[in-house]
Amino acid sequence: MIHRSLSRETPIIAVRNFTAGYDGHVLLRDLSFDIYPGEVFVILGGSGSGKSTLLKHMIGLYRPVAGSILIEGRDIVTAQGQQRLEILARIGVMYQQGALFGSMTLLENVRLPLEEFTDLPDDAIDRVALMKLQLVGLGQAAYKLPDEISGGMRKRAAIARAMALDPPILFLDEPSAGLDPITSAELDQLIMSLSKHLKITFVVVTHELPSIETIADRVIMLDKRTQRIIAEGLPQELRDHSDNPWVRQFFNRQVEAAG
Amino acid sequence: MRSLVTARGVLEGHPSPDGALVLSLTGALDASSTGQAWRNALHLIDVHQPRQLIVDASQLTYCDGAGAALLLELQRHQQSRRLTYEIQSLDPAYQALLELYGRWEAQRPEPLAPAESPIEQIGRATAAIWNDVVVLIAFVGQLSLALARAVRQPGLVRWRDAFVTAELAGVNAVPIISLLGFLLGLIMAFQSAIPMRQFGADIYVANLIGLSMLRELGPLLTAIILAGRSGSAFAAELGTMKVSEEIDALTTMGLEPVGFLVVPRVIAAVAMTPLLSVFAGLLGLIGGAVVMLSLGFPLVTYIIQVKSAVTVGDLLGGLGKSFVFGIVVAAIGCLRGLQTKSGAGAVGESTTRAVVSGLVLITIVDGIFAVIFYYLGI
Numbered sequence: 323m324i325h326r327s328l329s330r331e332t333p334i335i336a337v338r339n340f341t342a343g344y345d346g347h348v349l350l351r352d353l354s355f356d357i358y359p360g361e362v363f364v365i366l367g368g369s370g371s372g373k374s375t376l377l378k379h380m381i382g383l384y385r386p387v388a389g390s391i392l393i394e395g396r397d398i399v400t401a402q403g404q405q406r407l408e409i410l411a412r413i414g415v416m417y418q419q420g421a422l423f424g425s426m427t428l429l430e431n432v433r434l435p436l437e438e439f440t441d442l443p444d445d446a447i448d449r450v451a452l453m454k455l456q457l458v459g460l461g462q463a464a465y466k467l468p469d470e471i472s473g474g475m476r477k478r479a480a481i482a483r484a485m486a487l488d489p490p491i492l493f494l495d496e497p498s499a500g501l502d503p504i505t506s507a508e509l510d511q512l513i514m515s516l517s518k519h520l521k522i523t524f525v526v527v528t529h530e531l532p533s534i535e536t537i538a539d540r541v542i543m544l545d546k547r548t549q550r551i552i553a554e555g556l557p558q559e560l561r562d563h564s565d566n567p568w569v570r571q572f573f574n575r576q577v578e579a580a581g
Numbered sequence: 582m583r584s585l586v587t588a589r590g591v592l593e594g595h596p597s598p599d600g601a602l603v604l605s606l607t608g609a610l611d612a613s614s615t616g617q618a619w620r621n622a623l624h625l626i627d628v629h630q631p632r633q634l635i636v637d638a639s640q641l642t643y644c645d646g647a648g649a650a651l652l653l654e655l656q657r658h659q660q661s662r663r664l665t666y667e668i669q670s671l672d673p674a675y676q677a678l679l680e681l682y683g684r685w686e687a688q689r690p691e692p693l694a695p696a697e698s699p700i701e702q703i704g705r706a707t708a709a710i711w712n713d714v715v716v717l718i719a720f721v722g723q724l725s726l727a728l729a730r731a732v733r734q735p736g737l738v739r740w741r742d743a744f745v746t747a748e749l750a751g752v753n754a755v756p757i758i759s760l761l762g763f764l765l766g767l768i769m770a771f772q773s774a775i776p777m778r779q780f781g782a783d784i785y786v787a788n789l790i791g792l793s794m795l796r797e798l799g800p801l802l803t804a805i806i807l808a809g810r811s812g813s814a815f816a817a818e819l820g821t822m823k824v825s826e827e828i829d830a831l832t833t834m835g836l837e838p839v840g841f842l843v844v845p846r847v848i849a850a851v852a853m854t855p856l857l858s859v860f861a862g863l864l865g866l867i868g869g870a871v872v873m874l875s876l877g878f879p880l881v882t883y884i885i886q887v888k889s890a891v892t893v894g895d896l897l898g899g900l901g902k903s904f905v906f907g908i909v910v911a912a913i914g915c916l917r918g919l920q921t922k923s924g925a926g927a928v929g930e931s932t933t934r935a936v937v938s939g940l941v942l943i944t945i946v947d948g949i950f951a952v953i954f955y956y957l958g959i
Contacts, residue, residue: 424924440612441613441617449650452690455690456688487613488646519677
């Protein structure tokens with residue numbers, strides 16, 4: 323794992339004074355944090371704390387009430403047209419349910435971004451798409467439809483599609499949700515392997531403790547009540563030494579934490 | 582192609598007389614710039630047919646998966662022809678990338694099953710039609726049982742759902758039914774009045790409009806609109822419930838989906854279709870009246886002529902047909918919804934099938950009624 327909490331290098335993502343909400347109702351208030359190249363950064367929080375909301379703002383689906391989200395120095399909030407497309411080409415997203423196109427085979431799903439955004443010849447696109455599927459261990463399932471494979475395989479295929487254009491940043495929304503512990507551990511191994519071999523920066527939203535302890539270089543924890551970050555650091559440090567009792571309860575799975 | 586990244590990788594070829602070809606890579610070889618390099622490389626190899634291929638990567642500043650795919654493709658091309666391939670001065674980081682992606686070089690996925698022959702396709706389509714008929718018969722049985730239970734124990738019917746559906750499928754359809762009924766009557770009267778006038782028979786336009794609207798076209802128009810407007814909505818609603826496992830949830834709660842979801846919709850459609858059909862007929866008559874008035878006939882003449890042409894039997898025949906059309910359209914819409922498979926396209930497919938099956942069944946039922954009416958002398 324790459325521990326960069328004390329690193330002085332330029333952040334690949336910088337969130338500044340970020341406030342999100344809708345209809346006058348604030349969900350997240352004045353968040354600021356940095357994510358460094360190559361790290362696996364985990365956004366933690368209980369149900370309803372705004373983890374997925376934060377992720378959806380970071381990938382440009384929603385506009386925040388205030389603040390900026392700089393991806394490689396460019397603000398995704400204000401970017402328009404070609405500039406926005408260029409920022410989007412630098413990120414890949416795996417949605418909670420995979421969001422694979424059901425009428426396309428896995429290979430066609432991975433081919434799609436390559437067809438739309440590159441001028442690679444057709445057989446080259448096939449080759450690159452197959453390479454990505456092989457990288458996530460789905461080479462033999464290339465011609466299957468998303469319906470014909472398991473939930474864990476769907477998530478891996480979604481990662482392959484997110485990596486089609488080799489973005490340096492991957493956002494994963496609840497990668498372990500709905501998976502058995504073994505499949506979930508396999509997915510964690512895949513994340514670790516991609517992080518190690520391809521130096522991809524991962525931003526992962528999850529609340530699966532085993533997963534966090536395996537993959538996370540650094541975590542931030544969101545709090546529903548204060549709508550702010552209540553903890554930031556290494557998972558082990560937060561579990562054992564956080565001065566916030568709620569954080570310790572969360573990491574130690576104590577029931578009172580739900581309250 | 583949508584242009585994304587501006588950095589371009591350049592590939593240049595330097596052939597030598599001894600049959601070697603040096604490909605020099607300069608700049609970034611990423612997903613957006615590899616396409617041109619790929620075409621250039623294959624073209625140069627095609628032209629020079631080199632015995633020895635040397636890739637000079639000393640000026641390569643960046644290489645991603647697409648670039649790695651190109652380098653692996655060049656290697657595969659040469660090795661498959663037992664020719665020499667060499668890559669020089671490749672950054673160790675990109676060498677590691679090549680090794681990572683090259684690991685599966687020998688593996689190829691199972692190809693797709695070959696396409697079916699036309700005979701197989703015809704056989705499969707025939708079997709599918711037959712299965713559909715079997716399912717339809719089974720569904721008619723299930724629905725009949727559920728309706729019989731509803732008659733015996735009306736308290737078990739979800740009347741609230743039935744009333745909501747009646748409003749959506751019936752009351753809300755009044756404007757469109759009225760508009761189309763009126764226009765149908767108006768257009769038919771106008772089109773027929775012109776030739777009939779040549780024979781001095783324009784007064785019989787009233788007979789034509791009265792009979793056709795009340796007995797045939799009013800119910801048919803209503804049923805078609807119901808199929809397009811409500812049959813499709815039932816299919817989409819139940820289909821979405823099927824996709825999101827709500828139907829399974831009902832079943833495991835011990836609630837029969839047909840009784841719980843289909844019966845209220847069928848009751849609503851059966852109650853509303855004859856009423857809408859009367860509306861369509863009435864507005865059609867008004868449309869005809871507008872034309873007759875413009876031709877110079879007084880309204881009272883038109884009304885007397887319609888009354889003399891149309892019997893109570895015609896009106897009741899039309900209403901009877903509407904009643905059956907209502908059952909058919911609602912039932913087939915619900916059935917197609919319940920048959921929805923998984924996936925995003927499945928609901929759309931069910932909706933289409935609901936409308937198409939609804940229209941086919943309306944036509945068949947209408948034909949059956951024509952024969953029955955003929956033998957009964959109605």
